Amino acid sequence: MSLSDLTKPWEAMSYGFLDGSAKRELRRKVLKSVSVPGCQMPYASREVPMARGWGTGGLQVSLTLVRPDMRVKVIDQGADDSVNAASIRRFIARVAGTPTTMDTLEADLIQSRHRIPEEVLREDQILVLQVPNPEPLRPVQPNMSIARQMHADADYGRMWLQLYEQIVRSGRVMQGASYPSLVHGRHVMTPSPIPRWDVPKLHMSKHLTILSAGREKRIFAVPPYTRVEPLVFSDVPYRVEDHGDLICTRSGAKGFFMNEIPQDDGSSSFEVSDSEWGVKTIRARDGEGESRGATWYRDGQFTDTRPGLEPGPLPPHDQEVPGQARDV
Amino acid sequence: MAYVATRGGERAIEQSERLFREEMGAFDQARVDEVKRSLPYLIDRVMGEASLYDEDLAALALAQTGGELYEAVLLLRAWRTTQPRLTVAAPVEQDGLFTHRRISAAFKDIPGGQVLGPTLDYAHRILATEVLEGGTYAPEPVEPAAHSAPAHQPAVSAWQAENDLIDLPEDDETKGNDIPDLTREPLLFPSKRAHTLQSLARAETGGVLALGYAAQRGYGQAHPTVNELRLAEAEIAVTHPDGRSFSAGRVKVSQAEVVDKKGDKLRLGYAATFGWNEVKCIAAATLDLNAPGAEKGSATEEEFFLYHTEGVESSGFCIHFKLPHYVTFQSSLDAMRDAKAKKAAKEPQMEPSSSEAVGHEKSEPAE
8 A cells, every 4th residue: 555545636626625524524514503403513614715704604514515506696795796795606606616696596505694685585495694603692691611501501591681671771672683583492593694684584484594604613504494583572572674664776676675875965865785686676677577586575574484375476566766765 | 777886896806806916916936935035934923823834835825915914824724724634643742853942941951951042032123224225134154052952852841740840741642533633623612632732823923922911911820931942843753554654854843831830839831833933832821821720701711812812713803894784784773773763752851862872782793
């Protein structure tokens, strides 16, 4: 036996960048996290060619799952072609040879930072969320060893207390994005930094969601048809962002999560945060064919997507004049 | 088509990268060689933080990033990810090191002798401005000692153990692939000893110094005395599949032992890293010394300093704040406005008290 017997022909890079042992570890940890929904599984988290905190966790999952025939969509803040999304999409395509898409309906694998697309995902689609801080207990307990113990004990008293204190001080829960949510009645997770608007999309959804934090080296998952319940008191209901009445100045789409664009006159205009949804709405408006799928929200109201309750047909396109600014 | 503002980012991104690279210009092997030759200590620092020993790759990373250290370390670590782990070398014993420099602040003289080796410790730090006036800086030639120092030296702590001053840790018999490897397993707490030392070895120099200095200055329980500081070369012995052991070459290493009096014995703090990095090793050994029994959440607690001195992670997270955050920001803004409206509705008659703004609520940081 010689050393050369133990080696393979030299290749500049493995398929999908990560070497076999890294992928094997990722797959095992993904399976574990699917088996115990919402529970954080530590993993080694290899260094990849982009900075920690820029989606390296999501990227490692994507690189592990990707196959040459998978269509990949990458979202950053709702947009497909913002800085980081473009760079991650280019990288995945380069090392895995995958076709890419911006269309939510066409995508097999969607890696996203901060948003779940407005169109309902199917059973055959996988959503990978980039997570900066996987620990929902971090604001009340920054020490990870103690926080892990608290998860093991299902000791979420301090989380409830924090929410209660916010209601006492401010009259409402002040949590913005990453609203702590109970998964499958057992583990509280932070649903990545997605806005409150997107949390109901995880509840009993048909698709698999994998949440991965590269810097913090944790993977957790929401398997299909799993309960995801935001922590709320029985007399203070869960509230999504007050965007139900906002209208996108570009596309005229109404009742979706919006980006606020401050105007010179002190007012604000709004544009739909899911950029591809905006594009599709514009195309539909301009008579270039209807390509929009069913959405989780209809006219600002969340549609029940539990099994057996298929979301209804798309409502007629809102004809309100684009360009309306809401005073703030 | 409308929606132009969200389309077209890709071109701008590409051009911004080009701008950065244009400043460095084209470069070739000659520049890499020049970096390697002229900046050996920087190369050592980068190799230590990357936990990858290859002077050529480190020089290439520095040339390619223009000396942006965080980027250079990230380049090397990402490259390392693509490489398989072929084998695990035999343990390096302290008395097997080829010692270049070895000092102790604990004793005036030590078995094996003090070897000052290369250092600027006693130099006057005067800028060689004559070079800018067309002169050449030529160092004084070294005059060899009458007797050369022995290449191998015993450990100071070995002598202390013989004299019952210190309890050395038990020998760890773990071998080969069973040795916990931080690059293949997550760091968990309480951390494995191997993970602690590996994490300190690849920690960011400035971060280790800041926390180590804090411990030295009084925010720690233990006061370090440098028992032994050593710069050396280590022979890397690996085993051929047919069973023979052979040398895969030598690597520069540094290590520091610091001690503190604890009861009637000395307690040892230890750190070692690739390359010659004295300050990092002393600071890291100070943290190691202070870790046992440190209060949870304090800067000398292992979980605190190991997480926060991880340079690739901390710098990456820091620069990620340059990414857009408008979704999460929008979400907190929405909560803030609503709370403000609620408050205004509640007390319409009262004087507006702007100092009681609702924004001070400690909400989840928008990420």
